Amino acid sequence: MSPLGTPEHGWIAADLHDALLPVRRQHGWRGSVGGVSVCIEGPREPVAPDYVLSPADCPRWGDLELMSSGVILVAEVVSPSSVMRDRKEKPYLYAQGHVPIYLLIDTLSSPQVVRVHHNIQRGTYRSTTTVDMGTPIMLPDPVNLELDTSIFKG
Template sequence: MMEEKHQTESTYASFPRLPQTAREMFDVLPPLPGFRVEVIEGKFLMSPMGNPEHTWLAADLHDALLPLRRERGWRGSPGGPSICIEGPRDSLEPDYVLAPSDCPRWGKWELQSSGVLMAAEVVSPSSVDIDYKEKVRLYALGRVPVYLLIDPIADEPAVTVFSEIKNGAYQVRNTTLIGTPIKLPAPIDFELDTSIFKV
């Protein structure tokens, strides 16, 4: 028993300091291929990556924004990179992120939320509450000017754009059925043909 306790103590001694919060655990976690890892309100959340259709919708958005990205020198990526929400330092991994090429970073891997132009999420059965509630609040708190929510699983599949932040919350919510164009407001200023999201 004493030997086992000594081994445990020596194992912990090799760490300079054990993680005390979910964020600190996230910071020391190695990459986990095939999993989405996020920190939301002090909770460590890990979920498998979406099915192919889920991923393809984010890729379709990426393709639709290609002319705009080329014109303005912006970067876009389905499936990341992660966004550090300034303030609480929560870490979110959107299904799609649009940012200028010089977007400031938190550490090596995360973009700082206030430098991001748009975050987009594709709703899945396991993410409905997180995408419609927690992420709406956190992206606004982090000053991400546009949050695009693609919901292919709703009774009436729809796309919602959240914009115009005031007092840490989005003031404008614009929803349209998939198949109808929707305006992505400033700083993007782009009319998105949502028929690309028909499954």
């Protein structure tokens, strides 16, 4: 089990949850800050993203895990213990699991950045957009929302 993140780590995920409220309400989607496990289809690898956006009727693996192909967006907030996994391994893993959008909030990079991976083709994200934290970034369909990343600055 990974160590818990700092309070700021949790606050960033909660701020994302709040920012997605209009889209969640519009579509009847559910958001979860931590505590939700996602089953990556194929390797059947369980992961626990910092934030998960899914439809209320997202398919499950058993009672506890959401199936990755039913999830809309996952987000990770980079922490010292997860730098390589969040930056290098998870884009591949989430694309393999057919998660349409992987949002990476990297407060440890210099400068701090927010990155959106999307457009899966043959098990790989083909499109990546990176902005300096504080710059708006577009979350593509099905979310279709311009996200103000200044909410993540401490």
